[in-house]
Amino acid sequence: MTAYKIMFYLFAAMIIVFSILTVTSRRILRAAVFLLFVLISTAGLYFWLDYQFMAGVQLALYAGGIVVLIIFSILLTSHIDQKFSQPHWSKRIMAATAALSGMALCLLLFLQHTFIVGTNPPIKNDMTNIGTQLLSTEHNGFALPFEVISILLLAAMIAAIIIAKKGK
Amino acid sequence: MNLDQFLIMRHELLLIGVVLLLLIAEVFSKSEKKHFMIPFAIILFLLYTIVGFLPAKTGVLFGGMYQTSELVILFKNILNVAVFIILLQSASWLRKDINHERISEFYIILLSSLIGMNFMISAGDFLMFYLGLETATIPLTALAAFDKYKNKSAEAGIKFILSSALSSGILLFGLSILYGTTGSIYFTEVAEKLVASPLLVLGFIFFVSGMSFKISLVPFHFWTADVYEGAPVNVTSFLSVVSKGAAAFIFMVILFTVFKSLSNMWGDVLYLLSILTMTIGNLFAMRQKNMKRFLAFSSIAQAGFILLGIMGASELGMTSVVYFVLVYVFSNLAAFGVVSVISDKTGLESMDDYNGMYRTNPKLSLIMMLALFSLAGIPPVAGFFGKFFLFTSAASKGYYWLVLIAVLNATISLYYYLLVVKAMFINKNDTPIAKFKSTFTDRLALIICVAGIFAIGFASPIYELIRSLSFGF
Amino acid sequence: MNILALFIIIPILTIIGILSTKDHRGTRIVSAIGMGLQLITSVVLIYMFYAERNAGNHADMLFMVDYMWFESLNIHYLVGVDGISVAMIALTSVVTFAGVFASWEVKDLPREFFISLIVLATGVFGFFISLDLFTMFLFYEVAVIPMYLLIGLWGSGPKEYSAMKLTLMLMGGSALLLVGLFGIYFNSAPNGGQLTFNILEISKITIPMEAQRFFFPFTFIGFGILGALFPFHTWSPDGHASAPTAVSMLHAGVLMKLGGYGCFRVAMFLMPGAAHELAWIFIILTAISVVYGAFGAIWQKDLKYINAYSSVSHCGLVLFALLMMNETAMDGAIIQMISHGLMTALFFALIGMIYGRTHTRMINEMGGLMKIMPFLAVCYVIAGLASLGLPGLSGFVAEMTIFVGAFQHPDTFHRVVTILACSSIVVTAVYILRVVGVLLFGPVRNDEFLKLTDAKWFEKVSTVTLILAVAFIGIVPIWLSDLIRLSLKPILDQLSSF
Amino acid sequence: MINFSYTIWILIIPIFMFLLLGLLGMKFKPIISGVLGTIGLGVVMLLSYYAAYQYFFQLPRIDDAYQQILAHNITWLNLSASLQIKMGVFIDPISVMMLVVVSTVSFMVHLYSIGYMKGEKGFQRFYAFLSLFTFSMLGLVVATNIFQMYIFWELVGVSSFLLIGFYYERPSAVAASKKAFIVTRFADLGFLVGILLLSYYTKSFDFLNITGPVGIEVTRNLTQTFLGMSVATWALLLIFMGGAGKSAMFPLHIWLPDAMEGPTPVSALIHAATMVVAGVYLVARLFPLYSFAAPDALTVISYVGGFTSLFAAVIACTQFDIKRVLAFSTLSQIGYMMLALGVSGYGGEKGVGYMASMFHLFTHAMFKALLFLGAGSIIHAVHSNYMNEMGGLRKYLPITHLTFLIACLTIAGLFPLSGFWSKDEILVAAYEHNMLLFWVEYLVAGLTAFYMFRLYFRVFWNKEPHYHHKPHESPLVMTIPLMFLAVASIFTGFLPFSKMITSDRLPFETETNLMVAIPSVAIGLVGILIAFLLYKKDNTRVEKIVKGLGGVYTTIYNKFYIDEVYMFVTKKIIFNLISRPVAWFDRHVVDGFMNGIAGVTVLASRKIKGAQSGQLQHYAFFFVLGAIAFALIFIYLWQ
């Protein structure tokens, strides 16, 4: 049992437990916090995999951005101390059945599948490579998505503004 | 970026230019004189549309992430025309006081969405495809809620974004599986490395579910009706024509190129989906009273017919799909155009309000009738040709029973289209919609649509052109 | 310019003419002129057809025009006529012409009415001249769809229900038909090569037997629905009952003939093997149609229902005779189409005119009309006599030819069904005489009716045109019969090749 | 060689008159229509006489036999390479004879009607229909082939229908016309099927072929049998069915008495003299075929004829409507003719029945027309059909009385009136062939005399009822035909029929068989005597007899309830048990099924509406479930 293994299991356990808590917690702010934990644990997994850049983005954008946004909206729209009533049992059972059967199916297929492994030499996952690839217009270069996403973000921003902006 | 690349990416780049121009104009415009944005945007877009028709280069850029062909360019042009008509139709709606503050935003969001679609149908890998898809969808959800003083519009927005998010989540999960099993996100590489395995099928099905959401195929269609009903009419027409058309196109291209080797299976997936879609869509459409909701379900059923074309898995099939989308653009926009005109003038959207409309507004009623006949596939309007070729495509693969079911469904669809015709022409009404004169832009839009409805069917060169650009396997 | 193009162009010009008229009067005059021209054109066509034949042109189809339309699918705009189509076109012209006059006094939205009527007629003309399955199907649907508006807007009674039912059932029929057509198309090049919708080309090849067996029923029933094949005929009574006069005329008179025409021109001509194999099923169905329709008519009280059931019976006879697949019977079948077209149009015209006066179609509410409106009553009697097969009128010629033809099969099955079909002439007499007796003869039951007037001039034009046509065929049938007979040869050759 | 092509005018004139009077009649004064029609018919009559004269006296015979001449024969319709329907004029002894009969009676009726129908509404129409009828009947008579005959046969039926229903405002007339048409139509169905059967085997419709050696050979050699009878027998029996319908043989007789609803001249023309003998004519026309190919059918014919004659005579004794009495008498007499044909052989002496039948047809036409026209004259005078409302008319209607008496004596078969000669030949034929029928015919002869004189005495003698206004003799235009026909009734018996009209067209000699003739006259006299005793004076004897007979009388009076049986079959079985269920079935089952499809669709639409609940999470649930279900299906179930 190496430290890596322990860390992995720790992150795994955290992710799963906090995920479950996120979707079951009856206080909304707590749910948001649990979500934050899930995202952070995920970032931990990325670190574990040596994907620092990805982990950083995860922390900054996801944990830092989205969760804050969510909490912000919670504050706008909800009473913090309000406790939700449980959803109707039939709904829960139906949803659980669907989710569990889907999960069973997916896991079964994942575990049965023999994955092929890439044969080319691995590329070093450092900032230099990430930077060049991000701006490369060649094969395996991601300049185009990088540019396009800015349009998406611009449009999303305008969209969010016109909706959220209070009218006269 | 040299000129060649510019020419290849002409549509996207020009469109981004248009959006930026609008943004600049918005910044420098006085807040009480926003109206001028309307003609400005329309003319700008018209120019862009015209430029789009000029001969262009085709090719692959960004190491395969972006690709374009004559057919893709043609399809982008079709979308442009559709959007142009929608812009015309939305002019008088935007002119209303309540929308005064948000005119340019409307254009910017709409055109951004179009940019997304252009990237989506030009995508050469799943990342660009997904990115384009989201760029096309996310801003649109805001447009669905554009009438933000209406509960229904707000409801449409939230339903749209949440279900769209769920669907893209599932789609993404499918894509991740595809990536995991093939090791690439590039279409060409995935196609090469594709080996049928249960996991791959799972990924594929998740991908299909996500796409089905965009094209509104049963049982992934439920959002459609609510969103179409709640959204402003012009946004609805954008959703039902442009958005759906683009999604159907790229879906077909991906099936034809990436999943070529799975064609046996996806033929059957589509078989099931199309039966479900046509039937359920029709069954729901039968009972609708709200025109927008009615057209929503009818457009669901139409999507089922499109699948018949895709199932042909051939040049013929691709031609028929593109051709049908072209026909569908004009027919559906004509129908939505009429709904939009009436909704703008009177605020009425229920089928019962249309009773006796022919006596007061004969031209609008006639256009509506032609549009509905075209949707139902009645000659001599173009819809007949569109449907006929779709059925030909399915029949060419021997799906005769499916064709039978489809045509029977077309008969059911005729039933409810005739209900509208009946309302307008036959039903008596003491207080029909008063006679009114529609604005220039509305009329222009409708004239273009009607011309399209008549011309496309008979003009075989259009069909032959598409055919010459199509591919199959 | 090819004469066949006129059959499409004249109606279109007429529609444009109608659109440019200002008032009701102009509308109907333009329609009358347009359809009059159409009638003249069809007479010229007959003349030209005979002239060509006499000049030694023995091609199967004359006046052919072939435009490539959708090249990649090999869809052509291909038209041409043989004697049968010529006869059907003449029928259509006559009935349309009479129909325009029968609807002379349409009050509500006359312009729309005449336009729809002419669109319908255009569809029918197009159908009869088409030699390409695609255009044929296109025109078929063009002909069907205006019915909805025509019945729904200008009809009477439960018009919306009937209009919807009729449209949907016919469209349902076209669903089957479309599958059949696709079946033919995709089997039109069994040995490789270009697929085609061209009827003449397909007839030269042999569609594989399995395909024939599968697609023949689709095609035949698809057309049969329009031809009121039992048990798919129920649109007909309701539809006819609710339709306005001219529409009933055109529909029963011409549109239902599309069914019979399609059955032999497409289903039997292109799939002769299956036609032989499966004929017995359809012979039984059509024999049922014949007798069943006649018995159904006896019990009806509404004039239009009576006539609708009688149409079921008579149209059943058409399909019945076609399936006998010999020269005489098929000749009779086509004469019967024409004959039934004319006399049923006459019937509906008269019923419409009577209804326009009495505002009822229930026979037991009327009586003694002979005294009140002798002209119409006499015409009605003539129509009735034509319907029950009185020599000297067209019905007799048709029925006798059919029976003689059907009797050429000496086996018991054919004999029995033929005799069964023959017996319809008695039942027909029963219901026709019942109507004539109750409606026209006897005392006047409602004194209100005594004030009513006889036919007006335009009504006379309408009925006299039809009566002349009926009598012409009845008295000198040989012209029509020979016109048809010569054109049956390719079809018979095709059928006998199995 | 004599050219008979002018005979076509015999057909053209009446049809022209029909069109003229039918289309333009309303433009003329009534009387002009009548005169025009009569003149036209007069020309036709003269042409017929001329043709008869030429045929019998000028045309050279071949091997002593009268020739069969196709004066005209044009193709009317091509049915197949071998079968054509032709139209033409066929001249042979019986057709010429029928031409004479039809044109004579028709002319008399035309003339008579000028007086009888005077002032009737629709006078022109009447004449138009009369012309149409005459045309059709003449066309039937001269038919060159069986199909032409069928065509005109139908036309005759329609003319009869139109004329019976002449008083169209009278429901009984309408009902009668309908009945006549439908019953005969039913019979014609048999005729048609018979024609089809026959022509299928002989490959021809032409009389020259099918009654010539070839046709007979073909049909005689038909060994194919169906239900124990040869196909030829079937075909000819079916054809006879058609004849029986037109000639009102039992059990298809029911329409004839009702047909008396038509104007009386029509009854005289159509339902006494001409149309009703078409059946006899048809059998005579095909006689060689019957005789050689289907003797069984002939036997059937003889029994049907014999039975009908007895049956009708019995009923005639009880009827009170004078026209109905005459109608049943007609039935009875046609029964005679049929019987004569049925018992006849072919050729020479053996063919005496055939000759007798034709002979009786001829004389019967004269005296029966006379009877009807006389009855018309009576009705014209007293405005009633019922003999109860008549009596003592001899004073008022002297000419009518005299001519009527002559007719009664003729039909009773008293020497030397024409009825005697023709009936005698029939009895001879029956005597030689079938004793049972022979005795039946004796009985019928007595009954005939009885009921005719019952009628005669009731009308012209007996007690005089109270007349609303004094009856008066009919005008000259009506009495001239009476007198002409009376003369004809007296003298036509002397025509040498066996020299002219025989089964093989060869003349032969006949002698009166006194052993047959004398009893028959005696029986006739007995009948007259009984009638004299019962009806000369008003007395109670009749009532006593009626009472004595009880139910038998009622049954006879009600015509053996045959009409009721028919009514039961048509109303109850055809209408209620077939048509009504068919109509119901159509509306509810067939159409119900179609509507059911629509209903199911609507129902399904309503049932599934809940899925679109407006709840986002339900949508999502369906989404997920759909995706998983598709995955399961295509991973595990799909091959």
Added chain:
Amino acid sequence: MERYGIPLEGFLVISTAMFFIGIYGFLVRKNLITMLMSIELILNSVNINFVAFNSYLFPENMQGNFFALIVVAIAAAEASVAIALIINIYRRFSSIEVEDIDEMKY
């Protein structure tokens, strides 16, 4: 296929679990914001997949990595628009309970 003793399947199990937990949450949570959180779980699980596949199976390039990166960005955009819409809903309906938002149905 193993790294530090942990096979690829370990990641896949985590991601799958997270994915379906997210789905479950989306299906049952009554509050629109919590539904949005479930969406984030779903997207996050997908990212894990991409990254794990990239790292374990195809380290020759960074497709999975970048895909995940872009997904994060898209998720952010999506979340921002969604939140705007939720706020809008809150203004109109005075509630962000998903079950209250059913004006349009059938």
